[in-house]
Every structure is written in structure tokens, then in C-alpha cells.
Amino acid sequence: MLSKFYSSECFRKGLFTALVFFVFNFVYLAAVIYVVFFNTAFFEKYKLWVGIFSTLMVVIDSFYLFYFLYTLLRENYKLKMSLQKTIVQCDTIKRKLFEITKKEYKRFQNGKKTKMVEIAYFDMLTGLPNKLQLEIFFQRLQQNVSSCFDEIAVIIVDIENLGEFEGSSFCSLASVILKDIGFKLKNGLPEKSFVAKIEDDKFAILFYEYGCRDLLVEYIKIIWEIIEGRWYLVGDEFELKSVVGVAFYPQDGNCIDEILKAATEALKQARLREEKKVYFTSSEDNTKLFYNVSVSNELKKAILQKNFLLVYQPLVDLQKNKVAGAEVFVRWMSPEKGIVSAKEFISIAQKEGMIPEIEEWVLDTIAEDVPAFEEMLPDDFFISLNVSFLDSNVAERIFSNKVFTHYNQYNKMMAFEINQQDIDTNLSDCLRVAEEVKHKGFRIIVDDWCSDNISVDTIRYFAVDAVKVDNRCIENAVFDKSVSVIIKGIIEIAHALKIKVIAKGVETPFHYRVAKELCCDLAQGFLFSKPMVRNEFLEFYRKYKMGLIRVIV
Known part of the structure; x- marks a missing residue:
């Protein structure tokens, strides 16, 4: 567009006129300086005419500048209109090309590619x-x-x-x-x-x-x-x-x-x-994405600095009224968000591939806590850890860790939880990993076995030691008699297969009573205690054993 302007008649005329005015103004200014400084007598005699000519020159220069700017703007407008016309023409040519190559494009779809189609539809x-x-x-x-x-x-x-x-x-x-x-x-x-x-x-x-x-x-x-x-x-x-x-x-x-x-x-x-x-x-998508990116970056720092906390929630034997085990949970100690539960960050950690590093830290921390548990807790006490059996390398990571290198020493204490959703996603992979874990002598617990639905195939094909039902299942059993009969029957089948049933999410005395009526073996939930760090858990166990802590039902 600039090259077109420089070659235009407006630019040439404007440039010529500007040069003429420049020469004329330069000569006039030189003459005025000569008269004023070197011919004082002539200046005194004709100073009125000098002033008139000077004013006239200023007026002419102003009018010329105004005219030149007006011409320049008019030419600019013409160039814009010309450019817009060119764009319209290009669009018309493109549409014509589209019409011309329609038949060729159909031939291309049948495998006959032509040069015309290649130029029209593909980047060279x-x-x-x-x-x-x-x-x-x-x-x-x-x-x-x-x-x-x-x-x-x-x-x-x-x-x-x-x-x-x-x-x-x-x-x-x-x-x-x-x-x-x-x-x-x-x-x-x-x-x-x-x-x-x-x-x-x-x-x-x-x-x-x-x-x-x-x-x-x-x-x-x-x-x-x-x-x-x-x-x-x-x-x-x-x-x-x-x-x-x-x-x-x-x-x-x-x-x-x-x-x-x-x-x-x-x-x-x-x-x-x-x-x-x-x-x-979408602002909603931006907010979600920025949050995930922020959490992901903070998690990477937390993994490097090991800013995590391991907590234990007691599993209570409903028949003997004693603490029979504990489930391990991981918490993220964020400098900005405080203590964050796994539910809020574990999905992001899975997407970013951070689970192996977090799992390694959890296993290392359990290794540090196991001697204290062995010293104070009975031989039949067990610790359950939730892992993803969809990861084919999870068994290798578990048994390469220092706490499980000599797995015969810990297989009675440790149990691994597999989520029913993972089983539904890929039964064969979960079954293969479960068989390897079971072969080492560890117990297997199926989490969320009875939540949205009941999977009989799980207890049929998996060599599981226990299954978990949540409080939604318990509540449904109370308000729907047919559901109650089904759940009782399923629990009886589990008991017949020597599989224990754990009531999960027992938060009220109502949940506790229903869990006992359904013949659940163990229960866990906030009714007994929130998840605690190791020392708090050991103190809770001591007080519960001595009867200093009671569940009011």
C-alpha cells in the first residue's frame, strides 16, 4: 500500500510543491536577514513592506500546509477503499476457485488427486x-x-x-x-x-x-x-x-x-x-484450567519438598468393640491452602503423572511408622492403603520399597484397597495385579463395593479379604425394604465366602445401629474418630482399649 502511495500523482505533486516552497522561503529568509543586519538604511525605509511580505509568506505557508494535509487524507481514503475493493475481489476469486474445483475435489475424494485440488485445498x-x-x-x-x-x-x-x-x-x-x-x-x-x-x-x-x-x-x-x-x-x-x-x-x-x-x-x-x-x-473453563495449573505447580513443589502428611482412621470391630485396623490417608500441607484432603488434589495428580512419587513417599512414611505400630498394637492389627490397580507398575513399586522388600515380615499387617470403579474400568488388569499382591500374602479390600451398585463378580473372581459398603447403601437399606433384603443377602454371601464386610462413612449413631443390624464386621467413620497422625492414633487406640473413649449409640 505504501509503494502505491509513493508512486501516486498526489505524492509527486506534493513533493514538487514542497521543494518549490522550501527554496522560495529559504531565499526570502536570506534576503530578510541581509536587509536587517547589513542594509539598515534600506530596512528603515521599507520595514512596513518587509512586515507585510513576511505575514503574507506565513499565510501562504499555512494554506499550503492545510491543502497538502487535505490532499493526503483524501488519497489515504482512496487507498483504503481500493484495499477494501481488493479484499472483496480476492474473496470473489476464492469463491470462484471453490466453484471451479468442486468437481476436482470430488475426484480427489475418490483417490484421484490433481494439482488444482492441491493448490486450492492444501498448504504447500x-x-x-x-x-x-x-x-x-x-x-x-x-x-x-x-x-x-x-x-x-x-x-x-x-x-x-x-x-x-x-x-x-x-x-x-x-x-x-x-x-x-x-x-x-x-x-x-x-x-x-x-x-x-x-x-x-x-x-x-x-x-x-x-x-x-x-x-x-x-x-x-x-x-x-x-x-x-x-x-x-x-x-x-x-x-x-x-x-x-x-x-x-x-x-x-x-x-x-x-x-x-x-x-x-x-x-x-x-x-x-x-x-x-x-x-x-468460557470464563468457567479458564477458572478451572488456571486452578488445575496452579494446583499442579504447587504439587510439583510439594513433591520435591515432601510437604505431605500421613493420617490414620480407625477401623472398629463391631462384634468385639475394639480397634482392629486403620486406613491410611494422605494430606497435602499447602502453604496457601492449608491442609488439603486427597479428594481435592488426587485427580490432578493422576492426570499429571505424580501418583508414583506420592505413593513412594506414602510407603516410605509407613515404613517409618510400622515399628511403632508393631511395638504397641496386637498381631492381628492391619493397616490398609488405597492404591490404583489400573497401574500395571504398582506392584513393582510396592515390593521394591524398603518396607516391603522383606514382605513376609509385613504381609500380615498390610492390606491394599482397590476401588470398585477401577475393577469396572479394566477387570483383567486389576485381576492380574491383585493376584500378584495376593501371592505375596497381603490382604485385599475392595472399596466402594456397595455404593451405586453391587458387583457380585468382584467377590466371585477376586480373592478378596474384605469389601466396603458406604453410608448411602446403609441408608437405602433402611428406607427401602427390598434393598435391605438384597444387601442382607449379599452380606450373607460375602460371609459364606469368608469375606468380611466393612461399613464405611459411619458418621451417626443411626449408621452404627443399621451397620450392626446388617451384620457388618467392621466400621469406620467420624462417629469413632477423624483421621489422625501416628502418635494421635496410638493414643486413641490406648484410650479406646482402656474404655476411656466410648461410642454413644
Whole structure:
């Protein structure tokens, strides 16, 4: 646009007139200086005319400046109109190209790719679909969105600092990087996605049928892993960073242009962030993401500094009225949030792959506490620890820990809890790990066995020692007689298989009485005690044994 202005007639005329006025003003000023300082007599005689000519020159200069600015603004307006007309013409040409290549595109779908289709629908550098093909694909998704899925996520990814390598010596390297990133995005993201290159350093990615937005965040993490980090090419080392803006159909627009515009605005907001540069058009998603990122960063520091606390909640034998065992819980001692229960951070730790480090700390701490328990507690006392049997390496981690290296010494005291939800997710993997743990002589307890439903297959296929039912199951047994009969029957089946039943979440005397009526063997909950650190638990055990602590039922 500037080159067009410099070559315009307005610029040439303005430049010529400015030079003429400059020469004229320079000559006049030189004449005035000569008359005033070197020809005083002439100046005294004609000083009125000198003043008149000087004023006239100022007026002429002012009018010329006004005229030149007016002409410049008018020419600028003409250039803008010309540019807008050019944009419209380009859009028209693009639509005509679309119409021309329709038949060719159909041939391409049948496997016959032509050069015309390649130019019209694909980026020449990466071979990925371009913006035009993105529009076509989005229109097809729109036709099925009401029947197949609720929304479409549109993500714009900008490689923030790739421009630093686009000089004469790095231009080819930047092209290689873009090709590599395009290939990895296309092959590394799930099947229900569409990757396109829309600008020099920007990619647009559509996600559909992704289930929930938590899973979408996991896909964004995959994008970060592909792009961010250190790159090594031809002896050069450099670090790339990405910025991500996320918008949704139909919340942010009804066509791809509107949604891309919303995603671009989100991209601008993402650039203002100091940490992970991603921004959603939804404030709720941003709040959740920023919280998860904040908790994740704090957890990483907590793992390094070992800012965790191990607590024990007693398991009471309902028939003998004694403390028969304890379940181990981990607490996070956050400098900002205080003592945080595992429910609030364990899901984030699982997503970030921090569970092995936390488990290692828990096992090490149990190793330190076991001698104190052995000294004071009876031989039949046991400690239960909840672990994820979905992790195929959990058994290896357990038995490589120092407290379980000589597992024959601790297999009577330690029991491992497996969640019923894990069994429902992958029965075969959980069964394999359970068999390995059981082979070492440790007890297995199934947590949440009777909560939303009752799984008979668990006690049929698993060599479990105990199962847990929660207070929801107990309450349902009271208010629904048919449920009560079913639960009593299931508990009798468990007892017939020599499986103990633990009532979980016993918080009121009402829960306690119902648990005894249902013939539960053990119970745990706030009615007896909250989770305590080791010394507090040992003191609680001593007082409960001596009868100094009683449960009022």
C-alpha cells in the first residue's frame, strides 16, 4: 500500500510543491536577514513592506500546509477503499476457485488427486488442509452436530517465537520445523480431530465428539508436548513456545469465520498470561484450567519438598468393640491452602503423572511408622492403603520399597484397597495385579463395593479379604425394604465366602445401629474418630482399649 502511495500523482505533486516552497522561503529568509543586519538604511525605509511580505509568506505557508494535509487524507481514503475493493475481489476469486474445483475435489475424494485440488485445498509447505478446506469440513460437521454431538471446539495454535528463526540463515529451518509440527499434530491427535494450517505460523484444530472439556484439556497438553521444548536441527538448538486460543460452536458463533475470530481474541488474551499460554472463551473453563495449573505447580513443589502428611482412621470391630485396623490417608500441607484432603488434589495428580512419587513417599512414611505400630498394637492389627490397580507398575513399586522388600515380615499387617470403579474400568488388569499382591500374602479390600451398585463378580473372581459398603447403601437399606433384603443377602454371601464386610462413612449413631443390624464386621467413620497422625492414633487406640473413649449409640 505504501509503494502505491509513493508512486501516486498526489505524492509527486506534493513533493514538487514542497521543494518549490522550501527554496522560495529559504531565499526570502536570506534576503530578510541581509536587509536587517547589513542594509539598515534600506530596512528603515521599507520595514512596513518587509512586515507585510513576511505575514503574507506565513499565510501562504499555512494554506499550503492545510491543502497538502487535505490532499493526503483524501488519497489515504482512496487507498483504503481500493484495499477494501481488493479484499472483496480476492474473496470473489476464492469463491470462484471453490466453484471451479468442486468437481476436482470430488475426484480427489475418490483417490484421484490433481494439482488444482492441491493448490486450492492444501498448504504447500506442510501438506495440511488450508482454511478453505477447514470451512468445508466445518460445514459438514454442522449438518451432523444436532444428532451426533453437542459442540465443536476450535483451537488456534500460534508458534510464538518461530519468527526469530526466519532470517536468511534460518528460513529453511523454520520450514522444516513447521513441516515436522504439522506431521506430529496430524498423527498425534485423536481420530476425531481436523488439523489445518491457516496462516504462516498458525494452525487451526477442530475437535468433535470429545466427550467432555476435561478431555479437551488433555488434548491441549498433547499439543504443548508436540510443540514446546528444545529443538535440535543442523547443530542449532532453540526453544519453541506456543499460544493457544479456544472457542466453541455454537456458543461463540454459527460459522467458522465467527468462531475463528473468537478463538483469535482468546489467543490475544493467552499471550498476556505468564504461565501456560492458553485461554478459553468460557470464563468457567479458564477458572478451572488456571486452578488445575496452579494446583499442579504447587504439587510439583510439594513433591520435591515432601510437604505431605500421613493420617490414620480407625477401623472398629463391631462384634468385639475394639480397634482392629486403620486406613491410611494422605494430606497435602499447602502453604496457601492449608491442609488439603486427597479428594481435592488426587485427580490432578493422576492426570499429571505424580501418583508414583506420592505413593513412594506414602510407603516410605509407613515404613517409618510400622515399628511403632508393631511395638504397641496386637498381631492381628492391619493397616490398609488405597492404591490404583489400573497401574500395571504398582506392584513393582510396592515390593521394591524398603518396607516391603522383606514382605513376609509385613504381609500380615498390610492390606491394599482397590476401588470398585477401577475393577469396572479394566477387570483383567486389576485381576492380574491383585493376584500378584495376593501371592505375596497381603490382604485385599475392595472399596466402594456397595455404593451405586453391587458387583457380585468382584467377590466371585477376586480373592478378596474384605469389601466396603458406604453410608448411602446403609441408608437405602433402611428406607427401602427390598434393598435391605438384597444387601442382607449379599452380606450373607460375602460371609459364606469368608469375606468380611466393612461399613464405611459411619458418621451417626443411626449408621452404627443399621451397620450392626446388617451384620457388618467392621466400621469406620467420624462417629469413632477423624483421621489422625501416628502418635494421635496410638493414643486413641490406648484410650479406646482402656474404655476411656466410648461410642454413644
